[in-house]
Amino acid sequence: MEKMWTNEEGSITIAKEVIGQIAGMAAMECYGLVGMASRNMQDGLAELLGQENLTKGLAVKVSEDKVELELNIIVEYGTNIHEVAQNIIDKVTYTLKDSVGVEVEKVDVNVQGVRVGNES
Amino acid sequence: MVMKANEESKPQNQSNDSPKDQNPKQIDGSMLISMLRGAQWYLKESESHINSLNVFPVPDGDTGTNMYHTFKEAMNNLDGKSLSKVNQITSQIARGALMGARGNSGVILSQLLRGFSEANKENEILDVEQLAKSFRRAASVAYNGVMKPVEGTILTVASKAAEGAELSSENNLDIVNTLQNTLEFAKQALEKTPEQLPALKEAGVVDAGGKGYVIILEGMLRGLQDKDDIEFDEEILQKEVKPEKEKPEKEEELTYMYDTQLLIDIEDSSNNVLEKIREELNNYGDSLIVVGSESTVKVHVHTNHPGIVLEYALQQGSIKDIVVENMQLQADKKTEPNIKATEVSDIQKNKDKVKEIKPRGIIAVAQGEGFSTILQELGVDKIISGGNTNNPSTNDFVKAIKEIKAREIMLLPNNKNIVSSAEQAASLVDKKTAVLSTTSIPEAIASLMVFDEDIDLFELKDKMEKEIEDLKTIQITEAVKESKINGFEIKPGDIIGVYNDDILCCGENYVDVILEIFEKKYEGEELVTIYFGENTDREHALNIKESLKEYSVPEIEVYKGGQPIYSYIISLE
Numbered sequence: 299m300e301k302m303w304t305n306e307e308g309s310i311t312i313a314k315e316v317i318g319q320i321a322g323m324a325a326m327e328c329y330g331l332v333g334m335a336s337r338n339m340q341d342g343l344a345e346l347l348g349q350e351n352l353t354k355g356l357a358v359k360v361s362e363d364k365v366e367l368e369l370n371i372i373v374e375y376g377t378n379i380h381e382v383a384q385n386i387i388d389k390v391t392y393t394l395k396d397s398v399g400v401e402v403e404k405v406d407v408n409v410q411g412v413r414v415g416n417e418s
Numbered sequence: 419m420v421m422k423a424n425e426e427s428k429p430q431n432q433s434n435d436s437p438k439d440q441n442p443k444q445i446d447g448s449m450l451i452s453m454l455r456g457a458q459w460y461l462k463e464s465e466s467h468i469n470s471l472n473v474f475p476v477p478d479g480d481t482g483t484n485m486y487h488t489f490k491e492a493m494n495n496l497d498g499k500s501l502s503k504v505n506q507i508t509s510q511i512a513r514g515a516l517m518g519a520r521g522n523s524g525v526i527l528s529q530l531l532r533g534f535s536e537a538n539k540e541n542e543i544l545d546v547e548q549l550a551k552s553f554r555r556a557a558s559v560a561y562n563g564v565m566k567p568v569e570g571t572i573l574t575v576a577s578k579a580a581e582g583a584e585l586s587s588e589n590n591l592d593i594v595n596t597l598q599n600t601l602e603f604a605k606q607a608l609e610k611t612p613e614q615l616p617a618l619k620e621a622g623v624v625d626a627g628g629k630g631y632v633i634i635l636e637g638m639l640r641g642l643q644d645k646d647d648i649e650f651d652e653e654i655l656q657k658e659v660k661p662e663k664e665k666p667e668k669e670e671e672l673t674y675m676y677d678t679q680l681l682i683d684i685e686d687s688s689n690n691v692l693e694k695i696r697e698e699l700n701n702y703g704d705s706l707i708v709v710g711s712e713s714t715v716k717v718h719v720h721t722n723h724p725g726i727v728l729e730y731a732l733q734q735g736s737i738k739d740i741v742v743e744n745m746q747l748q749a750d751k752k753t754e755p756n757i758k759a760t761e762v763s764d765i766q767k768n769k770d771k772v773k774e775i776k777p778r779g780i781i782a783v784a785q786g787e788g789f790s791t792i793l794q795e796l797g798v799d800k801i802i803s804g805g806n807t808n809n810p811s812t813n814d815f816v817k818a819i820k821e822i823k824a825r826e827i828m829l830l831p832n833n834k835n836i837v838s839s840a841e842q843a844a845s846l847v848d849k850k851t852a853v854l855s856t857t858s859i860p861e862a863i864a865s866l867m868v869f870d871e872d873i874d875l876f877e878l879k880d881k882m883e884k885e886i887e888d889l890k891t892i893q894i895t896e897a898v899k900e901s902k903i904n905g906f907e908i909k910p911g912d913i914i915g916v917y918n919d920d921i922l923c924c925g926e927n928y929v930d931v932i933l934e935i936f937e938k939k940y941e942g943e944e945l946v947t948i949y950f951g952e953n954t955d956r957e958h959a960l961n962i963k964e965s966l967k968e969y970s971v972p973e974i975e976v977y978k979g980g981q982p983i984y985s986y987i988i989s990l991e
Contacts, residue, residue: 326565329522329529333565374563376532378519385522392846395812 301360301400312398314358321367322353324393330382333372335410364403365394372411383407442593445544447502449642454511456641457634458493461486464633471626472820480820480848481626484521488528489634491518503542508535508552523627526560526572530631533559546596550587553600554580570614572627578607579635597639604632622679622718674703674720677743678727682715685735691715695734702727720745778871779824782862783810783832783840786952786980789859796866799824806983809836815843819851826875827851828882830862834919852879858891859979860947860989890943892917892935894928894986913985928958928985929965935988936969943990944972949979950986959986 301312325331334355359366367390373382391402442449461482468482495514501507512535515528533556541548557576561567582603586596611625612618618625684691695715699706703721715734721727724742731737780798784790785805793801800818804810819827827849831840834857844851852875856862865882873881893916897908906924908914914924915935922938925931946966950959959976966974979987 327568329525329564331565332563374529376516376529376559377525377563378516378528381519381521381525385525388846389522395842 314360318353318356318358321390324390325386328386328389330373330377331371332374332413335370335372365400366404368406370408370410375412375414450507453638453641457637458489460637461489461633468626468630471623481523484524485527485630487520488518488524504544505538505541508538529560529563530556546587550583553583570611571625572631575604575607575628575631579604601635604635608632674722676724677745678724679718679741680737681739682731682734683736684713776824778826779822780828781818782830788978788980812839812842819847829853830856832856832859832862860891861886864889890990892988893984895984945991946971946974947989948976951981951984954985
């Protein structure tokens with residue numbers, strides 16, 4: 299279901315893919331997040347997704363007047379994962395409110411993997 | 419910051435007059451601790467300056483505060499441990515920063531420190547070569563931590579700083595000169611950040627995180643050089659005693675004294691007007707920024723002759739929003755907010771009120787000049803214009819909260835539709851902020867009567883909310899369209915009385931409607947206050963007061979509210 303507003307002059311609908319994409323882009327700008335993980339985890343392996351498949355790593359649920367998000371992410375080893383996740387939640391909530399005008403009711407961040415940076 | 423062109427990429431040479439022990443070739447544990455203490459102290463000093471550079475309305479609070487807290491946590495991890503080896507110190511610092519990271523910039527800083535530590539796993543002392551490697555490693559670890567590294571941020575500054583250190587190492591310089599070059603390169607990279615990120619350029623600032631890194635490097639250098647003069651112990655840090663030497667900002671060599679900003683409405687617009695102005699003004703100062711369209715141009719320049727700049731601008735067209743700031747004074751105060759063109763007039767207006775840091779600030783939403791004046795007299799620091807038809811956004815609140823120089827903030831939304839965005843804003847900012855659930859301006863006025871700076875913010879919130887429990891607010895307005903509601907048939911032009919969002923009664927003239935409301939709602943309250951709106955006047959309001967005689971209210975007060983839409987807002991308490 300998409301997000302919809304109606305007034306006397308007409309209506310606005312925003313597909314949930316759009317909300318997902320914007321959330322994904324916002325999350326990616328957060329320091330510490332190095333990738334999204336696929337939600338299809340039958341084989342138990344977190345798969346690092348490229349930018350074009352970004353939205354596979356997140357689920358969007360839209361009901362009457364609230365949006366719920368689930369993000370599956372991979373973080374860089376050695377960062378404060380709790381703080382990174384917190385930053386992501388703040389950033390995504392803020393961006394969606396700011397650019398789409400939707401209130402995010404809930405953001406679940408699942409850290410599916412840790413990437414150990416390349417030794418130089 | 420003023421950079422001399424000939425320093426661009428040439429390592430500085432050792433200055434001749436420095437005594438020998440000031441130019442060591444190696445850093446041992448105690449020197450490293452002095453350096454880090456210096457960085458912590460300088461970061462604390464610069465916290466509000468860095469905060470003022472924030473241009474993005476980011477939700478993660480202020481960069482300066484986040485970086486300082488992260489660094490402080492890192493340093494606290496050294497407490498109670500007597501460490502003498504470089505590798506022990508850096509690994510404790512890295513661990514402390516990891517645990518204490520706050521906000522995006524804090525996480526990046528923790529990664530920089532982790533990289534620095536990783537390069538020193540085996541080192542008990544640091545030589546120049548190792549120092550250069552450490553700075554490089556810090557930068558590359560930091561780059562690794564993000565999906566799309568953005569240039570023009572702290573990452574760029576860290577990478578350039580490492581370049582400066584590497585170049586010094588190749589030239590076999592000593593530690594002090596190496597740090598000087600590292601700092602110099604970092605500063606140059608910082609100066610270029612506005613070229614890399616348009617948002618910075620637009621606001622006329624450099625990147626805040628990058629500035630933070632420069633501050634840390636500069637603090638490290640000062641900590642090393644001044645270590646015999648200054649004891650960087652906790653007590654001194656808390657008292658924020660400045661060292662006897664020059665003030666930090668003065669080191670930035672203020673060649674040009676006046677920060678000059680203005681807008682020009684161009685008279686004869688030609689294609690390359692921006693280019694032309696840029697070329698001309700370049701002769702009068704530095705940090706020149708000329709942006710805009712063919713018709714309106716924003717100019718920002720640091721100059722010693724603001725008059726000439728203004729004269730030149732006048733030749734181009736009419737000018738407005740002129741700001742000339744003495745940067746020397748600014749540098750001394752160091753707490754001036756970053757002023758954006760559009761906000762200049764607002765900030766100027768409020769400047770007198772917000773200058774001093776006070777323990778507690780109050781922000782209220784109101785419409786109508788009468789109400790604004792009343793609220794300001796009651797101690798409200800900032801009025802956000804808004805109400806029924808014009809709900810302020812979360813961002814408006816966040817901006818206002820940041821603008822007010824107070825440690826704690828009380829928000830009075832004064833409308834039930836605005837409460838949620840006020841609460842949202844409160845959750846986004848770093849300052850301790852309480853939102854009072856006021857749904858009308860009389861509630862705000864009543865609650866402000868018990869405002870108190872001495873009790874806990876949230877206790878105060880409860881106390882203020884208690885004060886408005888028994889307050890009744892009645893709003894009187896004219897109907898604009900036909901409607902049927904609550905069993906009333908309302909015609910356009912009818913006078914309606916609204917209580918708690920319900921239409922209580924309707925009629926053809928104000929006096930009748932108000933009397934009817936009193937019949938239903940007046941329960942012997944001691945004080946009735948009538949605020950008249952912009953579409954009515956005091957005389958009429960006094961008539962109404964007269965007509966209320968029969969209720970023998972102990973006290974009836976009449977004030978100008980100046981609000982739109984509602985001809986009268988009446989409170990009973």
